[in-house]
Each structure stands twice: as structure tokens, then as C-alpha cells.
Amino acid sequence: MSFDPQSQFAYDERLGIPTPRLTKDWNEFTAREQSEILYFWETVRGAIPDRIFAFEREIVDLQSRLDEEENFDLVCEMTWDIAERASRINDLHLYFRLNQDVATKAHH
Template identity: 50%
Template sequence: MRDRYFAPDARLGIDLPRLDRNWDDYDAAEQMGIVEQWELIRGRIPDVIFGLERRIVLLQRELDDEEDFVRSCRLNSDIAELASRINDLHIWYRVNQEIEARRHS
């Protein structure tokens, strides 16, 4: 199921849906399989977010002691990128609610 309906996303560290049709064009068995696989992936998102948050804390500690302006800018940029990933992961985490609403309508 993973290879057909999901693809790895290196930036976010999870597999993301790769659907080539509208949701309603998949038969019930395909929808169920996709949702089951997504639930497994989705269940790992909080751990991925936690890991990114820990990295941000470490970078913030470095930034607190950094006196070199260029290095400070690089650290700020790295923190912003990690925060952006966290935001994207939160969005993907909520995707399940949209799928469930479609399944029950």
C-alpha cells in the first residue's frame, strides 16, 4: 500500500499521501486501506514533532551564547525551518479529520 498511495517526504520525515484520483473515485476497500496506512503514519507525527522541538531547544541554547552575527542568522534560519516543519506536520496531522468526515458523509 505504501508504494502506491504514499511516498516518503524527507523534509517532514514521514510518508505523505500520493493519491492520483479524487477520494470518491477509490473503492471502499482502497479507501479503507489508505486510511489504515495513514493512521499508522499519522500516529508517528507527534514523535517527529517532539524530536524537532528538541532540536529547536538545542539551537536556541546555541543562539543565546552566539556572538557571531552571521552564525546567529544561520541559527535563526535553522530554527525557522524546523518550526515550519512542525507547522506542516500539524496540518498533516489534521488531515485525518477531513478524511473521516468524507467517509461518514
């Protein structure tokens, strides 16, 4: 039976990437399975800077629109949207660093 590393990930709509959803403790995977999971995660991790950049562009766009907006309700909504995108960027940074920690442990 072949191991599918993608089965250890679930697509996160909010972040726009698959995120780890390991079905067992890391040490319970074989060395080969760990390697395959890390390889798959490395491809996902490579897309994280692009996702961050996309959210940053959305924030810049919202901020420029916010400067022109006079409707208080819309200002509140745009401010919330900016905060939500900033939260996504923060979460993506955490996932980006996650791989560094896991990869370091796996190689030691």
C-alpha cells in the same frame, strides 16, 4: 491484482514521514481501497507527534546555542534553522489534522 495503499504516499524527507500523493480522486477509490489508505495513513499519523517532538527538541537546542553565539553569520544561520524547523512543525500539524477531516468524510 492487490491494492497497495503505500503506493498512494511518498516519503517526505523534510518532514520525515510519508505524505499522501493520491493517484486519483478520493471518490474514485473503492470503499476497500479508501479503508486501506486510511488505515495506512493512521499508522503514519501516529508517528507525527514524535516527529513534532523531535523538531521541538532541535529548536530548543538551537535556541540554547543561539544564546551563547557571538558570530553574527552563525546567529543568522541558527535563526534560519529554527524557522525551518518551526515550519516543519506547522506542516506536520496540518497533516495530523488532515486525517481527521478525511476520516470524518469517509465515515459519513
